[in-house]
Amino acid sequence: MSSKLEAIGIAKRYGDTTALEPTDLTVQAGEFLTLLGPSGSGKTTLLQMISGLVAPSAGRIEIDGRDVTHMEPGKRGIGMVFQSYALFPHMSVWDNVAYGLRMRRKTREEVRTAVDESLGMVRMTEFARRFPKELSGGQQQRIALARCFAYRPSVILLDEPLGALDKKLREHMQAEIRRLHKELGATFVYVTHDQDEALTLSDRICLMNQARVEQVGTPADLYDRPASRFAAGFIGHSNLLEGALDETRGASGEPILLAAGGRIPLPLGASIKPAARHTLLVRPEAPRLVEPQSGFVDGTISEVVFIGSDTRVQLAMSDGSALTVRCERSVSPRIGDRVGLVWDPYRTTLLHA
Numbered sequence: 001m002s003s004k005l006e007a008i009g010i011a012k013r014y015g016d017t018t019a020l021e022p023t024d025l026t027v028q029a030g031e032f033l034t035l036l037g038p039s040g041s042g043k044t045t046l047l048q049m050i051s052g053l054v055a056p057s058a059g060r061i062e063i064d065g066r067d068v069t070h071m072e073p074g075k076r077g078i079g080m081v082f083q084s085y086a087l088f089p090h091m092s093v094w095d096n097v098a099y100g101l102r103m104r105r106k107t108r109e110e111v112r113t114a115v116d117e118s119l120g121m122v123r124m125t126e127f128a129r130r131f132p133k134e135l136s137g138g139q140q141q142r143i144a145l146a147r148c149f150a151y152r153p154s155v156i157l158l159d160e161p162l163g164a165l166d167k168k169l170r171e172h173m174q175a176e177i178r179r180l181h182k183e184l185g186a187t188f189v190y191v192t193h194d195q196d197e198a199l200t201l202s203d204r205i206c207l208m209n210q211a212r213v214e215q216v217g218t219p220a221d222l223y224d225r226p227a228s229r230f231a232a233g234f235i236g237h238s239n240l241l242e243g244a245l246d247e248t249r250g251a252s253g254e255p256i257l258l259a260a261g262g263r264i265p266l267p268l269g270a271s272i273k274p275a276a277r278h279t280l281l282v283r284p285e286a287p288r289l290v291e292p293q294s295g296f297v298d299g300t301i302s303e304v305v306f307i308g309s310d311t312r313v314q315l316a317m318s319d320g321s322a323l324t325v326r327c328e329r330s331v332s333p334r335i336g337d338r339v340g341l342v343w344d345p346y347r348t349t350l351l352h353a
């Protein structure tokens with residue numbers, strides 16, 4: 001079961017601090033949406049207003065079209081999982097998972113079925129009799145998830161649930177969370193400041209910065225078409241090149257940016273604002289190395305780093321800027337070599353802010 005979630009003009013102030021500017025956000029039923037952003041950008045504040053743990057200063061929250069802004073947290077049909085698992089130390093795993101169901105006055109039989117099913121989902125059935133202190137961090141986090149899933153909320157809010165785990169376990173748990181999202185079919189709103197985690201998990205990402213939403217879109221939207229410099233810089237590695245538009249157009253009528261000592265064609269039909277300077281983004285995997293003078297721009301190789309699957313090459317451009325390119329391992333660039341760079345113009349994004 002899943003529900004559609006809507007925040008309409010939701011805002012939060014603490015005295016002089018604006019924790020969240022008025023924000024609109026819709027999460028579709030069954031969607032996995034991630035709130036991504038740097039520390040202090042308002043992610044937890046937004047999540048807690050959805051849950052009802054924090055009262056908004058303005059705006060409202062709707063679940064399936066029903067206004068729940070003033071409804072108690074326990075009545076909203078929402079489950080929450082936090083970074084600190086907050087399991088009851090004196091209760092067994094089984095009792096921890098059963099707790100919420102007993103509070104909801106379910107029958108013995110209902111409790112038993114739901115607890116067994118939830119423990120099965122997080123693959124912890126054989127740990128039912130243990131106590132929290134007898135479990136690893138990852139196992140405790142699974143129990144925290146099972147406890148939340150047990151009463152089948154239609155919306156599940158997760159605030160950095162994997163933050164305390166090491167990298168390997170975190171990656172394993174990310175795969176588990178994806179599986180559980182599919183299995184439960186509930187609407188998930190997930191908070192993280194880890195861009196890789198957001199790209200891996202999400203149907204859509206809501207990128208936040210300084211108490212407001214910067215951009216909402218699929219992982220590919222944010223990576224390929226970032227709406228701002230902030231978005232470009234926060235997700236993936238970005239090469240930003242500054243320059244002025246050429247008066248003349250290219251052979252097919254495409255606009256040309258004079259930047260990094262070369263002529264860089266922009267996509268045909270790129271929307272260009274009248275401005276003296278323009279910034280464009282090109283991701284490191286777009287350019288290919290070619291002979292000097294035969295690409296859009298030339299540069300001198302200043303650094304070559306082997307990163308396993310491929311090689312990361314740093315180039316010094318004639319205008320003093322630096323550009324990073326990822327090359328296949330079959331290419332063997334040498335420091336000091338002069339090379340040209342060429343790429344598909346549709347992989348160039350013009351940034352407007």
Ligand SMILES: Nc1ncnc2c1ncn2[C@@H]1O[C@H](COP(=O)(O)OP(=O)(O)OP(=O)(O)O)[C@@H](O)[C@H]1O
Nearest residue numbers: 014017018019038039040041042043044045046193
């Ligand atoms: N109870 C509070 N009283 C005063 N200011 C608060 C309170 N809670 C949050 N803030 C402020 O609101 C802003 C947003 O905080 P929030 O916790 O939503 O950030 P976040 O994006 O979750 O950050 P993090 O990644 O560090 O968890 C911050 O500047 C924070 O200091």
Ligand SMILES: [Mg+2]
Nearest residue numbers: 043044045159
């Ligand atoms: Mg937070």
